[in-house]
Amino acid sequence: MGFQQMVMRSIEEGIHQNDQRLELATFGMGCFWGPEARFGSMPGVVRTCVGFTGGTTPTPTYRQMGDHTETVHISFDPRVISYEAILREFWQNHYPNRDNYKGRQYISLVHYHTEQQRKTIENIRKEMETQLREPIETEIAPFGEFTLAEERHQKYYLKRYPKALEQLAELFPEKELLTDSTFAARLNGFVKGYGTKDSVREDIAQWRIGTVEKKWLTDLFLKLKW
Template sequence: MFRLAMVMLLGLTGAVKAETAILAGGCFWCVEADFEPVAGVSDVVSGFTGGEMQNPTYRNHDGHLEAVMITFDPAVISYGELVAKFLRSVDVLDAGGQFCDRGASYRTAIFVQDAAQRKAAEAAVAEAEAALGQKVVTPVLEAGTFWMAEGYHQDYYKSSEIVLTRAGPKKKSNAYKFYREACGRDARVRELWGAEAFPR
């Protein structure tokens, strides 16, 4: 009886259903690390999307972009606010990849799932162009299948597993920090966006 009452109450109060955003911003580890701490975000999954290949893997995802699927509560943060933060976390002027990661799979893109998302995404892109006074090359595209990346890519930035890097053995979390700094991701975002850069 209590459960039924709670279901009815949730129905009457119009409980907001979680939504998802699919964003490609270069290295998916970095986008995941940026958005997991955001208030209203409950999950960020690294994966691949935008291509035709079935069951892509990290070693073979030709045609796909590295991307993330963000699950969020629209009562806390709107889709448009998420996209605005995303645009300020990447180099929206670079069509050839992101930072030290070059090539098609590292391009930026916003994958929209319905007309409302498209409207919000296009408005956020227009606002970013006005703020920068330059053309944003991040396209707004129709979402297709999102393929989850292998488990070892999820939460890579906070893993304590040991991996071998050019600088020797490191915990994954330390290897990630080393990679991010060496790539100049944050420095370029701050150069481009100044005080609007995300994360700060």
């Protein structure tokens, strides 16, 4: 294992060392590439990945999705960002009542992971209905099975920058490490246009890692070639 890879692994482990405090959120809001980038850019969101939920078709894939829905699955730190804030981001950034021209693939869907989340969803939905001045048709359902989408769909926008990926390859030699990475989630959001260099730097400055690690990661971010 190279030195830089060891440093990055130490940073990610430091970020995730209190994973038991993290909470989950799962949404369907159209094609899952954009939502993963959007949520991945938000301070307090620790992990993002995309996949399929809600259907009965066994082992769904992107080409054989059956009755499943494209969803983004998020781990977040409630000490930094609230579930209410994430829900508002969800409803404010897609139209929940559009025609579902591809069956269930692109429906508006929110899965709740706890009874408290279900209550919060109902409260925020009423708030959003007042703003929209129409009923919200988002499907609300308990979280069940989540099938991870193929690797090419994870951090989709980041993977459109081969020069940056080449630089990151030493840090994330295994593809699942990139999928699980908080740093990669921020980069994926950044290249999609969610945030600026300054906002990413400010976010890293708040991460629960050492000062030396923060500087190393910030320098790495600024040196990436796109």
